[in-house]
Amino acid sequence: MTTFGIIGGGAWGTALAATLAGNGPVTLWAREADVVAAINSARENPQFLPGVPLPAGITATADLADIVASDIVLVVVPAQHLRATLALAALPATTPIILCAKGIEAGSHKLMLEVARDLVPNPIAVLSGPSFAHEVAAGKPCAITLASENKALGERLIAAMARPTFRLYQSDDVLGAEIGGAVKNVLAIACGVVEGAGLGLNARAALIARGFAEMTRFGVARGARAETLAGLSGLGDLVLTCSSENSRNFRLGVGLGQGRPLADLLAGPAVAEGAATAPVLVEAARAAQVDMPICAAVAALLAGAPVKETISALLARPLKAE
Ligand SMILES: NC(=O)c1ccc[n+]([C@@H]2O[C@H](COP(=O)([O-])OP(=O)(O)OC[C@H]3O[C@@H](n4cnc5c(N)ncnc54)[C@H](O)[C@@H]3O)[C@@H](O)[C@H]2O)c1
Ligand SMILES: O=P(O)(O)OC[C@H](O)CO
Known part of the structure; x- marks a missing residue:
């Protein structure tokens, strides 16, 4: 069974946690102590994804160290915070990382993969496509692109993450997926x-x-x-x-x-x-x-x-x- 770590407890990180919990245990890191407490006790993220019941397979944490043992890590903080957050995460170099923010870094003009490459040697993929968080969390159909330069990595990630209503389409054009988003x-x-x-x-x-x-x-x-x-x-x-x-x-x-x-x-x-x-x-x-x-x-x-x-x-x- 695959274990997932998700860094970022906003609407999208929480929706991805709700979806992926159907495939394996999810550890969800959030910056806000009240978000962590609400997810673990009330099984809801009232600040960023109100009204959506969250499955028992999600454990929220305020400690990034709890993420490092996950098989696959998704980074879902806003684009301007990717650099600082990924630097703090200290993930093992072999853990596949999926970048989920849609933006370009101010100052450097770098896309998310380029920012991540400045910091870590890990295998990296990008998730991008039409995906309102509340619809995905509610299990409504969604088709989205998983882009990776490494074909075998892309296939492995898609096999681990796909759900009946969460369809992942593989691409090797990471730049294209990032720029569109x-x-x-x-x-x-x-x-x-x-x-x-x-x-x-x-x-x-x-x-x-x-x-x-x-x-x-x-x-x-x-x-x-x-x-x-x-x-x-x-x-x-x-x-x-x-x-x-x-x-x-x-x-x-x-x-x-x-x-x-x-x-x-x-x-x-x-x-x-x-x-x-x-x-x-x-x-x-x-x-x-x-x-x-x-x-x-x-x-x-x-x-x-x-x-x-x-x-x-x-x-x-x-x-x-x-
Ligand atoms: N919401 C969606 O439907 C959706 C869908 C696909 C992609 N995305 C993308 O996902 C990324 C995250 O968006 P979201 O909707 O989950 O966020 P959100 O608007 O729901 O919440 C804001 C997030 O930013 C975090 N944050 C604020 N200051 C921070 C800091 N200094 N360091 C680290 N994190 C900080 C908060 O903790 C929170 O997780 C964005 O790039 C967004 O474009 C969102
Ligand atoms: O609410 P927005 O404008 O950030 O859009 C959310 C997602 O990116 C939709 O795919």
Whole structure:
């Protein structure tokens, strides 16, 4: 039987714990003492995944040392905290690590695999795709990409983690899986702005299609394959998060589009990764000489640019071929 360690007791780490507990014992590390206590006593994570009953096979812990004996470790802390958290975890060098955050590190412009490679020699895979935590935890069907450069590792991880309603598709394009997940968060903010500013469904569809073109241009420039970006971890996740207020990134955009203060929108423990990713993505796109006007508009809005003028500037760009 496989044992799982999960580092990060937010919504996604908790949902993955609930799912994987069907395949083997799960040890779930959370930073918050009250989250650890609630999971172990009330079998619920009221702070990050309220209302979802958690199975007995999950043991929560506040001590990272309790994770080190696990057969497979999933790291599910937000992207900007991966480096510090993984450094503290001190995992055995042979333990397979699955990176689950969707973002790009500020400053270094590094994707999650690149951050992890700075720190550890372990076998590494990336999990990315359309997966709202509360739906996965409730056992609703979900199909998601497990990407690893090592084919045998990918097959082993998928065999250990797949569930009847949790379908893992294998890919060897780690960059593609990561870039899709990181960029879709920024585009979800853009679609939320369209919703919040009342610009209509035609505008949203245009943003999804033109945003996907930006994602593909950037991904290919960084070495990803276009077909990966057209799959679950790119287009699949883009469609999900651009069409539902269940997405924290989309909700952030709605608030921005309504003219609400950014500080209010970012208050609270839940993370909207696109807010941290947008400015980094714009810098990385400039470095790669890739044009990403929608993502640049999102970064400008997050830096305080006015909504109406930012949208007008986007629409006033020179007309060009599709
Ligand atoms: N929620 C989802 O549906 C979902 C699905 C797929 C992927 N993801 C990705 O998973 C990652 C985690 O998101 P989430 O939804 O579980 O988080 P969340 O918004 O539910 O909770 C925030 C998390 O950040 C942690 N955190 C805050 N400050 C920290 C610090 N200094 N160091 C380490 N951790 C810190 C908190 O402990 C908590 O676990 C993100 O990259 C997100 O994009 C989320
Ligand atoms: O709530 P969001 O916007 O962080 O989206 C959650 C997941 O990434 C959806 O796949």
